[in-house]
Amino acid sequence: MRTLTLVFLLSAYGCVNNAAFIALEDIPSRPATQTSSASQPSRSTPPSQTQRPAATPNQSAIAQESRPSTYRVQAGDTLYSISFRYNLDFRRVAAANDIPPPYTIVPGQVIRLTESSVPTTASAPPSSSAPPATTAPPRQSSASPSAPPPSASMPVTNWRWPVEGNIVRTFSSAPSGSKGIDISAPMGESVVAAADGRVVYAGDGLRGYGNLIILEHAGRVLSAYAFASVIKVSEQQQVKQGDVIAEVGARGDEPLLHFEIRQDGRPVDPLSYLPRR
Numbered sequence: 001m002r003t004l005t006l007v008f009l010l011s012a013y014g015c016v017n018n019a020a021f022i023a024l025e026d027i028p029s030r031p032a033t034q035t036s037s038a039s040q041p042s043r044s045t046p047p048s049q050t051q052r053p054a055a056t057p058n059q060s061a062i063a064q065e066s067r068p069s070t071y072r073v074q075a076g077d078t079l080y081s082i083s084f085r086y087n088l089d090f091r092r093v094a095a096a097n098d099i100p101p102p103y104t105i106v107p108g109q110v111i112r113l114t115e116s117s118v119p120t121t122a123s124a125p126p127s128s129s130a131p132p133a134t135t136a137p138p139r140q141s142s143a144s145p146s147a148p149p150p151s152a153s154m155p156v157t158n159w160r161w162p163v164e165g166n167i168v169r170t171f172s173s174a175p176s177g178s179k180g181i182d183i184s185a186p187m188g189e190s191v192v193a194a195a196d197g198r199v200v201y202a203g204d205g206l207r208g209y210g211n212l213i214i215l216e217h218a219g220r221v222l223s224a225y226a227f228a229s230v231i232k233v234s235e236q237q238q239v240k241q242g243d244v245i246a247e248v249g250a251r252g253d254e255p256l257l258h259f260e261i262r263q264d265g266r267p268v269d270p271l272s273y274l275p276r277r
Contacts, residue, residue, distance in 0.1 A: 071111045079103040080200040080214055080234070083110060084224065087179075089265030091220070091277075092116045115265075155219025155263075156195040157271045160241055162225055163191050163248060163257050171269040180224065180260030181269035187229060187255045191246040193239045194223050194259070195275070204232050209258070213245050222265075226258035232257050 054090050067086045079099065090243035092115035094103050105111065162183070169182035197215035200222070204211050211228040229249030239245060261270045 006125060029147055032240060067113055069113060071113055072090060073105050073107050073109040073111060074205070074207045075107045076203055077105065078201050079105055079111075080216070081206055081223070082113075082201075083265055084201070084222065084262070086113055087262075087267065088113065088115055089220070090151055092118075092265070096217040102256075156217045157275075158241070159194050159275065160192070161274055161277070162194045162223075162259050163189055165189075167271075168254075168256060171186070171267070171271065173267075178258075179193070180226075180258055181270050182251075183257045184257060185248045185257055187248055187250060187253060190244045191225055191248060191257055193243045193245050194243055194261075195221075195241050197223065197239060199233045199235050199237045199239060199245070202235050210249060210251065211246070214241065220264050222260075222262045224258075224260040224262070226260070227256065 026199055041088065043243050061199045071082055071086075073082070079094060080088050080103070081094050082088075082105075090103065093111065093113070094100070095116035095118060096114045097112055114203060163185045165183040165185035167181050168184045169178050171181055172178050185218065191213075193215060195215075195217050197217040199213060200214065200216045201214035206212055209224075209226040211231050212224075213225045213233060215223045215225075217223060225246055228246035230247040231245075232247070233239060233243075233245045250256065251258070259270055261273050
């Protein structure tokens with residue numbers, strides 16, 4: 001019995017004084033701390049990643065671009081499209097830059113993005129073949145299919161919907177809001193002119209609008225039809241209300257038509273012009 005007790009004491013003494021011996025209470029403390037600190041970044045990483053898509057709603061809002069003081073004309077630009085991009089009245093921009101009707105500009109030309117207090121006169125015919133001006137009042141002269149709309153006359157009062165469908169986004173005057181309405185419609189559905197007018201832009205040069213058609217109407221009014229899958233008109237073409245000008249396309253994976261009306265270059269709520277449904 002005395003021998004067994006002595007062996008036990010010697011064994012315990014050797015373990016305590018052995019440098020390789022590790023107390024049990026020291027084992028879990030360090031690994032637990034390392035596991036906790038290692039798990040922290042994995043929890044905090046997802047929130048920083050989910051902040052990136054937060055800006056995507058503004059991409060679909062088609063907000064006004066920041067306006068520089070000047071703009072260098074690119075291939076495919078027109079004075080209408082440049083003015084439309086920056087919410088300006090193309091007539092006043094033309095006057096500020098001494099650009100006479102029919103507002104011809106060329107690539108490389110520098111345009112001052114400012115408005116003259118006195119706009120230029122009504123749009124001139126797009127070609128020299130148009131009949132000369134007469135002293136007769138415009139309403140007494142016979143209308144020619146190739147003549148541009150009388151921009152200085154009374155504004156359009158009879159509008160129609162450019163496509164049938166539900167409104168999925170409304171107009172907003174906020175800086176980051178939509179400058180028109182989004183109308184849900186099937187891909188390939190016909191888009192018609194909302195009023196008589198002249199095509200002053202047809203292309204895809206305006207960032208955020210996809211394939212875009214802009215019509216000029218009487219009374220210093222423009223209408224715009226964005227995200228078309230197919231454009232069926234050309235610039236300077238005269239169209240009547242109800243004429244097919246495009247086919248519905250999509251923004252992302254959502255088939256729709258974005259529709260705007262602008263008075264003197266300023267976006268207005270299309271629902272104030274379109275007939276009630």
